[in-house]
Amino acid sequence: xxxxxxxxxxxxxxxxxxxxxxxxxxxxxxxxxxxxxxxxxxxxxxxxxxxxxxxxxxxxxxxxxxxxxxxxxxxxxxxxxxxxxxxxxxxxxxxxxxxxxxxxxxxxxxxxxxxxxxxxxxxxxxxxxxxxxxxxxxxxxxxxxxxxxxxxxxxxxxxxxxxxxxxxxxxxxxxxxxxxxxxxxxxxxxxxxxxxxxxxxxxxxxxxxxxxxxxxxxxxxxxxxxxxxxxxxxxxxxxxxxxxxxx
Amino acid sequence: xxxxxxxxxxxxxxxxxxxxxxxxxxxxxxxxxxxxxxxxxxxxxxxxxxxxxxxxxxxxxxxxxxxxxxxxxxxxxxxxxxxxxxxxxxxxxxxxxxxxxxxxxxxxxxxxxxxxxxxxxxxxxxxxxxxxxxxxxxxxxxxxxxxxxxxxxxxxxxxxxxxxxxxxxxxxxxxxxxxxxxxxxxxxxxxxxxxxxxxxxxxxxxxxxxxxxxxxxxxxxxx
Numbered sequence: 020x021x022x023x024x025x026x027x028x029x030x031x032x033x034x035x036x037x038x039x040x041x042x043x044x045x046x047x048x049x050x051x052x053x054x055x056x057x058x059x060x061x062x063x064x065x066x067x068x069x070x071x072x073x074x075x076x077x078x079x080x081x082x083x084x085x086x087x088x089x090x091x092x093x094x095x096x097x098x099x100x101x102x103x104x105x106x107x108x109x110x111x112x113x114x115x116x117x118x119x120x121x122x123x124x125x126x127x128x129x130x131x132x133x134x135x136x137x138x139x140x141x142x143x144x145x146x147x148x149x150x151x152x153x154x155x156x157x158x159x160x161x162x163x164x165x166x167x168x169x170x171x172x173x174x175x176x177x178x179x180x181x182x183x184x185x186x187x188x189x190x191x192x193x194x195x196x197x198x199x200x201x202x203x204x205x206x207x208x209x210x211x212x213x214x215x216x217x218x219x220x221x222x223x224x225x226x227x228x229x230x231x232x233x234x235x236x237x238x239x240x241x242x243x244x245x246x247x248x249x250x251x252x253x254x255x256x257x258x259x260x261x262x263x264x265x266x
Numbered sequence: 267x268x269x270x271x272x273x274x275x276x277x278x279x280x281x282x283x284x285x286x287x288x289x290x291x292x293x294x295x296x297x298x299x300x301x302x303x304x305x306x307x308x309x310x311x312x313x314x315x316x317x318x319x320x321x322x323x324x325x326x327x328x329x330x331x332x333x334x335x336x337x338x339x340x341x342x343x344x345x346x347x348x349x350x351x352x353x354x355x356x357x358x359x360x361x362x363x364x365x366x367x368x369x370x371x372x373x374x375x376x377x378x379x380x381x382x383x384x385x386x387x388x389x390x391x392x393x394x395x396x397x398x399x400x401x402x403x404x405x406x407x408x409x410x411x412x413x414x415x416x417x418x419x420x421x422x423x424x425x426x427x428x429x430x431x432x433x434x435x436x437x438x439x440x441x442x443x444x445x446x447x448x449x450x451x452x453x454x455x456x457x458x459x460x461x462x463x464x465x466x467x468x469x470x471x472x473x474x475x476x477x478x479x480x481x482x483x484x485x486x487x488x489x
Binding site: 093097101159162163166169170172173176177180236239242243246247249250253254256257 | 337424427428431432435436438439440442443446447450463467468471474475478479482
């Protein structure tokens, strides 16, 4: 095929990938950060004395929730400006796959990691003296529910930077895009599930008779539960690797 | 930058079998083992009636690991305590190793987590056979119906895949993200924070998760 035409097609596919990454990827984090603000505002109404604490926790939680769309933005910018040469058709499919992977993961991860943050706001409004364990649990839960997102970012980077061979066939085109779909959609459930587990870990401490004693075992169980809930996304990562490296 | 998928290898012909060795992984693993052994000797040489700072840290670590094992394994905790304490120390050092300039995390290579995962797999199944006897052990595969046997076998194998790829994916992902982001910002300002997050925080949590999952599998299999 004519090299100019190939380059145009590849750049168009990069644009599609970037659009999906940020467009779809912004839905979850946007909703999630709104939920955080909602529960912070509600908490301030219930317990005006904790306003300054709640404001701080809301901002910290929203900051952590904005990691997924930042990752999506990085991939989108790489796709739009970072790639100088677009020589082979397979690069276009890989770029579209990278966009789908990070976009879907950012959608789910933003939604999932906002759940512990909003629950932390509500919990601090009700039991302000336990602000320290709630904040710790929130941060750990948020960081861990973003593990599938890190897998998706890894697959996106691999898709973008994996050297393209000139004699790639239709099978490789499909494999590149499938790796992105597999990782992106594989991370949705794990992200939201881990967010739920972290959210209910905070509820567990709230309802315990001796919260200081409960926070150790609850945090440990939460870590294990999150790790197991992320097994499906690990399987998606394995399949993505197989698709990327063997075909 | 173009080297993120490059793996340094060393090919040996041994008795007609071709072995491909990632020499960086081997070197880093040996360096970590040497560090742990030297640390152990330093601590052993300083054991006194009134503990100094080194001994206090070591005692803190040992008692924390002992509590953890006791809570999970109850009666058989003594037998598995050395494994748990060593595995956590080794994995922690492995995951933090990349912070030192010029070194690489051995856990970035799938072979390290996979071999530890396989070790855990064989340990779990021998412990299970020992605790229940071969008959009861085999019978458990037919729960709830005998038709489910293939699914149960796949489920057991999937545990190895998930436990080892989880560690590998996290560490490898962190390392690649650090490489790419450092390249994008010309190594200005951001990389130390990335090392703090992916190296220290994620590394600690993943070492803990790997160790805890291994003993939890053993605890479930022997009950």
